[in-house]
Amino acid sequence: MIKLSQATLGQEEQDAIARVFTQHKYLGMGQEVKLFEEELTAYIGMPDRHVVTVNTGTSALHLAVQACGIGPGDEVIIPSVTYVASFQAVSATGAKPVACDVNPVTGFMDPDDVRRRITPQTKALMPVHYASGTEGLAEVYAIAQAHNLRVIEDAAHAFGGTYQGRPVGAIGDVLCFSFDGIKNITCGEGGAVVTGDVAVAAKIKDLRLLAVHKDSDQRFSGQRSWDFDVIDQGWRYHMSNINAAIGRAQLKKVAGFVDLRRALARQYRTLLKAPVQPIMVDLTTVAPHIFPILVPAEQRDAFQEYLKAHEIETGLHYKPNHLLSRYRGTGCPNAEVMWAQMLTLPLHCNMTLADVDHIATAVNTFFKGD
Numbered sequence: 115m116i117k118l119s120q121a122t123l124g125q126e127e128q129d130a131i132a133r134v135f136t137q138h139k140y141l142g143m144g145q146e147v148k149l150f151e152e153e154l155t156a157y158i159g160m161p162d163r164h165v166v167t168v169n170t171g172t173s174a175l176h177l178a179v180q181a182c183g184i185g186p187g188d189e190v191i192i193p194s195v196t197y198v199a200s201f202q203a204v205s206a207t208g209a210k211p212v213a214c215d216v217n218p219v220t221g222f223m224d225p226d227d228v229r230r231r232i233t234p235q236t237k238a239l240m241p242v243h244y245a246s247g248t249e250g251l252a253e254v255y256a257i258a259q260a261h262n263l264r265v266i267e268d269a270a271h272a273f274g275g276t277y278q279g280r281p282v283g284a285i286g287d288v289l290c291f292s293f294d295g296i297k298n299i300t301c302g303e304g305g306a307v308v309t310g311d312v313a314v315a316a317k318i319k320d321l322r323l324l325a326v327h328k329d330s331d332q333r334f335s336g337q338r339s340w341d342f343d344v345i346d347q348g349w350r351y352h353m354s355n356i357n358a359a360i361g362r363a364q365l366k367k368v369a370g371f372v373d374l375r376r377a378l379a380r381q382y383r384t385l386l387k388a389p390v391q392p393i394m395v396d397l398t399t400v401a402p403h404i405f406p407i408l409v410p411a412e413q414r415d416a417f418q419e420y421l422k423a424h425e426i427e428t429g430l431h432y433k434p435n436h437l438l439s440r441y442r443g444t445g446c447p448n449a450e451v452m453w454a455q456m457l458t459l460p461l462h463c464n465m466t467l468a469d470v471d472h473i474a475t476a477v478n479t480f481f482k483g484d
C-alpha cells in the first residue's frame with residue numbers, strides 16, 4: 115500500500131532522541147526546545163521575528179487567538195475547507211469561528227466572501243495555506259488592514275515554502291505551524307507560532323506554561339518558578355525536549371524534503387489527464403504538503419475504491435466545517451462542490467517519481483475505462 119502521508123525518519127532522529135536520554139536526562143521542556151526555537155528563528159532568517167514552540171499546531175492556533183485578546187463575543191472568519199483544528203482552536207477561546215467560502219481552483223479563502231461576513235464582532239481573519247498555497251493572501255491582508263483586524267495564518271501545510279521571496283514565517287501578523295506526525299517536518303507532535311509582535315509572543319510563552327509569568331525563561335535555564343502569580347487562563351501546551359530534538363534533526367533536512375515534494379507534485383501535474391483537475395498552487399514557491407485533486411462527483415467514491423484496490427491510499431482534505439453540527443453555517447457553495455469532488459493522492463518523502471508514475475497510470479486508467 116502506498117501511504118497517503120508518512121514521515122521520513124532516519125538515524126539522525128534516533129540519535130537526537132538518544133541524546134535527550136543520555137545527555138540531558140530531562141525529557142520535558144529544556145535546552146532542546148530552546149535550541150529548536152533558535153534554529154527555527156535562524157531558518158526564517160529575520161531577527162525581529164519571534165518563534166514560540168508548542169505541543170501541537172492546534173495549540174499554536176488556540177494560543178495565537180487568545181494572545182490577540184480574542185474571546186467570547188468575538189468572531190474569526192475561517193475558510194470552511196480546513197482541518198477542524200482551525201475551528202476548534204477558535205471556539206476553544208469562546209470566540210465564534212465563522213465559516214467562509216473558498217476559491218474553487220485553489221481552495222484558498224475567498225476574499226469577496228470574507229468581506230460579506232465581516233461584522234462589528236469580527237476581530238481576526240484566519241487564512242489557511244490550503245495545500246500550502248497562498249494565492250489570495252495579499253488581498254486578505256488588505257481587507258484586514260481596511261477593517262483593523264488581526265490575521266492569524268493557519269500555515270500548518272506551509273513550512274519550508276517561501277512567500278514574497280522569504281521563508282514562510284518571515285512576513286505576516288501571526289503564523290501557526292504544525293509539526294505533527296505527517297507534516298512537512300515532524301517533531302512527532304508539535305507546533306509553533308511565529309510573529310513580529312513581541313507582546314503576542316511573550317503572552318504565548320506564558321500561556322503555554324499555565325500562564326506562569328516568564329516560566330519559559332526559567333525552564334530554559336534549567337530552573338522553575340516556585341513563587342509566582344497567575345492572571346490569565348493558561349494551558350500545558352509547551353513542547354518537550356524529545357519532540358524538539360526530533361524537530362531539530364528534521365529541520366536540517368527540510369531543503370531536501372521541499373525539493374522532493376515539489377518534484378513529486380510536478381510529476382503528478384505532468385502525467386494526470388482530464389477530467390482530473392489538481393488543486394493549483396505555485397510549485398516554484400510553496401512546499402506542497404498534500405496533493406488534492408478534483409474529479410467528477412458522481413465517480414469520486416468508486417474512484418477512491420478503485421485506488422484502494424490498487425494499494426493506493428487516498429484522503430479527503432477536508433470536510434467543510436460549516437457542514438459539522440458544531441459549526442453549522444450556510445452560503446459556501448464552492449466548498450460543497452469541492453467536498454463532493456475532492457480526493458487527495460499520496461505525497462510524502464518516502465515516495466519516488468516512479469511511485470507517482472504508477473499512481474498516475476492507475477488514475478488515468480480509471481477515467482479512460484468508463
Ligand SMILES: *Cc1c(COP(=O)(O)O)cnc(C)c1O
Binds near residue numbers: 170171199
Ligand atoms: C495539521 C493541521 C492543523 C493542526 O495541527 P496539529 O499539529 O495536528 O494539531 C491545523 N490546521 C491544518 C490545516 C492542519 O493540516
